[in-house]
Amino acid sequence: MATAKKLPKRRGNLRPLFDGPEWSFELIQKVSDAIGEIGLGELGLDIYPNQIEVITAEQMLDSYSSIGMPLMYRHWSFGKRFAHDEAYYKRGMRTLAYELVINSDPCISYIMEENSMTMQALVIAHAAYGHNHFFKNNYQFQLWTQPDHIIDYLGFAKTYVAECEERYGQEAVETVLDAAHALMNQGISRDLRPRTRNVAKREREKAERRRAHEEATYDDIYRTLPEITKEPIVAESADSKNEQRRLGLPEENLLYFLEKNAPKLEDWERELLRIVRLLSQYFYPQRQTKMMNEGCATFVHYEILNRLYERGQLTDGTMLEFLHSHSSVIFQPAFNDRRFSGINPYALGFAMMNDIRRICTEPTAEDRDWFPQIAGCEDWMATLREGWAHYRDESFILQFMSPKLMRDFRLFAVSDDSKDAAMEVAAIHDEQGYRELRRRLARHYDVAAQDPDLQVTDADLSGSRRLVVTHRVRNGVLLDKTEAERTLQYLARLWGYRVKLVETDIDGGRVLKEHEALPMP
Amino acid sequence: MQIVDRRLNPKSKSLGNRQRFLRRAKAEIREAIKDSLKSRKVSQTEGAEKVTIRSKSLREPNFSLGRNSGQRDYVLPGNEEYQVGDEIPKPQGGAGGRGSQGSPDGEGQDEFTFTLTKEEFLDLFFDDLKLPNLVKVKLKDLKAPKSARAGFTSEGPPARLNHSRTMRKSLGRRMALRRPSQAEIERLEQELAAAEAESPADAAKIAEIKGRLEHKQRLRRTIAYIDPIDLQYNRFERVPKPTTQAVMFCLMDASASMTEPLKDLAKRFFMLLHVFLSRYYREVHIVFIRHTSTAAEVDEETFFRGTETGGTVISTALEEMLKVVRARYSPADWNIYAAQASDGDNFHDDMPRCLELLDDEILPVCQYFAYIETTHGERFNDTVETPVWHGYKEVARQRKNFAMRRVASPEDIFPVFHELFSANGIAA
Numbered sequence: 005m006a007t008a009k010k011l012p013k014r015r016g017n018l019r020p021l022f023d024g025p026e027w028s029f030e031l032i033q034k035v036s037d038a039i040g041e042i043g044l045g046e047l048g049l050d051i052y053p054n055q056i057e058v059i060t061a062e063q064m065l066d067s068y069s070s071i072g073m074p075l076m077y078r079h080w081s082f083g084k085r086f087a088h089d090e091a092y093y094k095r096g097m098r099t100l101a102y103e104l105v106i107n108s109d110p111c112i113s114y115i116m117e118e119n120s121m122t123m124q125a126l127v128i129a130h131a132a133y134g135h136n137h138f139f140k141n142n143y144q145f146q147l148w149t150q151p152d153h154i155i156d157y158l159g160f161a162k163t164y165v166a167e168c169e170e171r172y173g174q175e176a177v178e179t180v181l182d183a184a185h186a187l188m189n190q191g192i193s194r195d196l197r198p199r200t201r202n203v204a205k206r207e208r209e210k211a212e213r214r215r216a217h218e219e220a221t222y223d224d225i226y227r228t229l230p231e232i233t234k235e236p237i238v239a240e241s242a243d244s245k246n247e248q249r250r251l252g253l254p255e256e257n258l259l260y261f262l263e264k265n266a267p268k269l270e271d272w273e274r275e276l277l278r279i280v281r282l283l284s285q286y287f288y289p290q291r292q293t294k295m296m297n298e299g300c301a302t303f304v305h306y307e308i309l310n311r312l313y314e315r316g317q318l319t320d321g322t323m324l325e326f327l328h329s330h331s332s333v334i335f336q337p338a339f340n341d342r343r344f345s346g347i348n349p350y351a352l353g354f355a356m357m358n359d360i361r362r363i364c365t366e367p368t369a370e371d372r373d374w375f376p377q378i379a380g381c382e383d384w385m386a387t388l389r390e391g392w393a394h395y396r397d398e399s400f401i402l403q404f405m406s407p408k409l410m411r412d413f414r415l416f417a418v419s420d421d422s423k424d425a426a427m428e429v430a431a432i433h434d435e436q437g438y439r440e441l442r443r444r445l446a447r448h449y450d451v452a453a454q455d456p457d458l459q460v461t462d463a464d465l466s467g468s469r470r471l472v473v474t475h476r477v478r479n480g481v482l483l484d485k486t487e488a489e490r491t492l493q494y495l496a497r498l499w500g501y502r503v504k505l506v507e508t509d510i511d512g513g514r515v516l517k518e519h520e521a522l523p524m525p
Numbered sequence: 526m527q528i529v530d531r532r533l534n535p536k537s538k539s540l541g542n543r544q545r546f547l548r549r550a551k552a553e554i555r556e557a558i559k560d561s562l563k564s565r566k567v568s569q570t571e572g573a574e575k576v577t578i579r580s581k582s583l584r585e586p587n588f589s590l591g592r593n594s595g596q597r598d599y600v601l602p603g604n605e606e607y608q609v610g611d612e613i614p615k616p617q618g619g620a621g622g623r624g625s626q627g628s629p630d631g632e633g634q635d636e637f638t639f640t641l642t643k644e645e646f647l648d649l650f651f652d653d654l655k656l657p658n659l660v661k662v663k664l665k666d667l668k669a670p671k672s673a674r675a676g677f678t679s680e681g682p683p684a685r686l687n688h689s690r691t692m693r694k695s696l697g698r699r700m701a702l703r704r705p706s707q708a709e710i711e712r713l714e715q716e717l718a719a720a721e722a723e724s725p726a727d728a729a730k731i732a733e734i735k736g737r738l739e740h741k742q743r744l745r746r747t748i749a750y751i752d753p754i755d756l757q758y759n760r761f762e763r764v765p766k767p768t769t770q771a772v773m774f775c776l777m778d779a780s781a782s783m784t785e786p787l788k789d790l791a792k793r794f795f796m797l798l799h800v801f802l803s804r805y806y807r808e809v810h811i812v813f814i815r816h817t818s819t820a821a822e823v824d825e826e827t828f829f830r831g832t833e834t835g836g837t838v839i840s841t842a843l844e845e846m847l848k849v850v851r852a853r854y855s856p857a858d859w860n861i862y863a864a865q866a867s868d869g870d871n872f873h874d875d876m877p878r879c880l881e882l883l884d885d886e887i888l889p890v891c892q893y894f895a896y897i898e899t900t901h902g903e904r905f906n907d908t909v910e911t912p913v914w915h916g917y918k919e920v921a922r923q924r925k926n927f928a929m930r931r932v933a934s935p936e937d938i939f940p941v942f943h944e945l946f947s948a949n950g951i952a953a
Contacts, residue, residue: 029528036526057529066538081585083546086539087639094640110527117532132526174545186587338603347602416604418613421596426612432604445600456588475588480595483588490586 018316025120032056035125036132038317042308043133047385049304051136052111052151056128059114064104065089067114071287072104074112075158077165077279079181105131107139107290109151122325125318129308134301141393142296144289154286161279168272180273183494184259184280190458191259191284254459257281258473258495261460267469268500277498291451292396299353300392306330306354336413352413356400359409360388370407397449405445407438417444422480456483457510469501476510482517483507489519496521546583547645553578554641558649577638647800672761681758690757698755704748705741713738771806771860771892773798774849776842778867779815779833787899788829791866794897794938798864806860812849816842822849837870839913840878847886856890863887863894869911876916883917888924896929897938 021038022031036056043049059067069086070076102123104114113131115124139145150157169177184191255261259281263274290297309326312318318326336351337343363371364384372379378387395403416432417440431437431444447453462472473495475483488505496503500523507517547554557576607613641649677690717734720727775795777783783791795811802809813828814820817835820842846863854861871879888894896917910918914929921927932938 029530032528033526036528040526053527055527055529057531059531059534063531063534063538069539069542078541078545080542080545080549080583082539083542083544084583084637086542087546088637091639114531174548178545178549182585185585189587336602338605339601340603340605344603347600413602414604415600415602416607417598417600419596419598420615422592422594426614429607429609429611429613430598432607432609434609437609441600444598448600456590458588477595479597481590481597482594484591487586487589490584491588494586 020319020322021125021312021317022121022322023319025122027119027121027124031121032124032128035121036128038312039125039129039133039308042311043129043137043304046311047304047307048389049133049137050140051133052109052140054132054136055110055112056132057112057114058117060117061093064101064114064116065093067104071283072106073158074106075155075162077162077181078169079165079185080178081182081185103127103131105135106154107135107145107149107151107286108154111136111139111151112155120325122322123329125312125322126305126309126326126329129305130301133308134304135297137304138293138297138300138392141389142289142293142396143394144292144396148289149286157282161283164275164279168276172272177276179497180276181280183498184277186491186494187258187262187498188280188284189455191257191281192288193257193260193285194288194452251463251465253463254461254474256457256459258458258460259284261463262495262498265463265465266499267465269498273498288451289396292398295349295353295356295397295449296392296395296400297353298349299355299357300388302330302334302350302354303357303388338414355409355412356404357388359406360384360391360404362408363406368408374406375404398446401442401446401449405442407433410438410441415441415445417441453478461506471495471499471501471503473503473505475505475507477507477516478510480509480516485519489521492519492521493524496523499523549582550578551649553582555649558646575638575640583637672763675760675762677757678760679754679756679758681760685758685761687757687759691751691755694757695751695755698752699748699750702748703744704750705745710738710741710745713741770808770810770858771802771862772810772812772854773802774812774814774846774861774863775828776814776816776839776846776863776865776867777828778817778837778839778870779828779831780817780837780870781834782837782868782870783899787868790899790932790935790938791897792829793935794866794932795864797938798862798895802862810854810859812846814842814845814849816845820845836872837867838875839865839867839871840875840882843879843882843887847882850890860892861890862892865894865896866899867896867913868900869898869913871912871916873912876912879913880916880920883920883927884924888920888926891926893926893928894924896927898929898931900931900933 021035036054044051065086067074068089069082071082076082102116102119106112106114111132113128113136115127115131119127139149139151145151165177165181251261251265259277262269263277263281266274269277309318309323313323334348334351334354336348360378361384363375363379364381364387367375367379381387391400391404410433414433417430417437418427419430420427431440433441457476457478459474459476460471461474462470464470483505492503492505503521505519505521506515508515554576557578677687713734717731717738720731720734773795777788777791799809799811811825812822813825814822815828815831815833816837816839817833818838818841819835820838822845823831842865850856850861883894896913898911898914914931917927917929921929930937
């Protein structure tokens, strides 16, 4: 938990940058310059150029409903989300975020006009420096996202969907998008590997190359040469093994598979699937690094604002307002608290960053034991930057969570078997439990282990055209039946023929359950 | 660092999404509105409407792990006394200790509450009544002011140029500045010609005439016939509709033969009438009078909910209405509208009295009197006439401000209004 700290000593004699709640564009410029000086100069952050955009509450709601993106194609589900958020907001049941930041180059941060100047400073340090640094340096983001293209791509997606609506009708487009959204979580490729491209396309390209070669080397003189009779090409044996290999099965990315192989889809429908798939993939790193990302941003804003205060650039009032809002962000209620809703990523993230700093600067014997590489290394900022760059939530916890932190949070692990009437405490924050606790917590942050593991395992393209999707069941946790059947219906709609979903045990391969769906006419 | 002010960007970026969302859930929303009409006040057609729908078409399923099978584990903060091996009873409902973590729109799964704007509400409300589109537009466009002449102005588009005004100003200016007329110049030219024609030419006279002519011509050149300052344009101002007040009397038979569906029809009729009236009058009062064999002014709740036993004497309601008019709504200050709903039953002896009241007292002070007879589908045929229908037919023939209709379902309601407004010429 966050420890109560006294206000740091003011050493600097710089004039305060601002006083009072009013903000202006000049002030924001001045403050972000000062923040940049510390963030880039002292903390060594490495960021995309910043673009800060001031928006109203209504615009914030707008961006909420379009999953936080500045541009989005039109779909009823966004309207539903907006109606929902708006209702909550108007009844005062939900407050809006102070800021929204987009992983793009330049990095766009939205800040609300209602914020006080203190909040604007906090938000700029948090989003425009903290998140921005993380986006630019974390390997997950580097691997999966193209921040310089995303805005353009969204622009393309928006116009493309609009054009499709015009040409094929809203309903037709909706049918495809509904189905694609249902499969969005199965639109992610978790591992990079070379793709064998869609067979027809590959053949077409080969033919294209052949034709181009013939054209380039065409010489009328050779026409008189005797023709070489070629051996007739043996028809490829269409046994199922071969076909599976050609289709690249098993395939975990359902949307990708459908886009490339679904027999009945039109080209524009494939393009829509591709749009949804790419968006899903774009958000995947965010899901994998939620805790670290927030921890990094929270740590950065806390450090920067404290240093500004130490230099004398913030007033006492500003500092108190900042601390108030900071401490409510990193509040972690206990499991039996009415307000508890899981582990707060801000709280855990911020605590971990602080803990790493402590291990670097004031290690205990225990820390030296657990973290021989970093304990007492002094350069905590470099250690943190290193961590932010090369880990995701799961591996970060495995690598850096210290026994002290588990004690501070008073973490304990519970096993829950649906067959038993009670849950059992499996590990607590003690000598025997640390490693088990850490392992379990890390797994909890492993997105791949939290999402159901679905794969296309068989597809018959020449005969019955049946598609088989296998859910590899871990720990006996089956899919939610009604949801799965509804989703399967969507899958069948895209595939165009019968679809079967088999739930098999990951260990024994025993079939636990089967669902089937036919496309509705 | 670049700072951009986006606050002035166009609002409601998600309007398109909203329209798609409403289209998608239209059937369910319409159901919800139908339900909500029951609890709604007649005058409450204004303002936003909160609707809760349980919608199949708004589902967004995905493959998610079920809650009732297999083993799972959690890591929780805030351990107080647990040791390894301790058992914790499961919370009721099998939520498994994960607190309220769930999908953001997980509340009530399929149930979904949101607010319709007034526009959207009226749209769907009218949809059910099968209003012609033009009428819908007129009704929804509640604030459209009228443009009215408001004097003249020196600036404006050419189309608004007021010719006679402009010419009048031009004339005045020309007179004030003594601009020579064409005739004057012609006269001088003749004089000059005459002087030049004289055999001993009088050089001095010719020079003098020439001088005068030149002066006049210069004046004519410098003083324009129409100067920009002469221009006068018609000026228009956007003025709100004449603000007047109206009172609407709702009369209804409250005897047991008026069943719930019949009352519901009547209520829709009253609501629509209220929408129409509030479109034209700034203030619309509603008076509810219900009757059996006696009549009383009641509040809305009692009007629609309460059932009384007793016979049906319509004249009592008409008398009650006249009493209220005399007491509170002088016909000189108020536009009086009356709408009567009944299933067509009345004591035979009472009909002459009703007709007399209508003819002599009520219709002369009323802008309009609408009678609707709510019927069940099977009774809806012209050969069987109810006592009231039979009696009122004669009145309808003679009086222009009296309309009567049989209504078996909501879409029958609109024609009454069509007549009402074409007859009165209120709606253009």
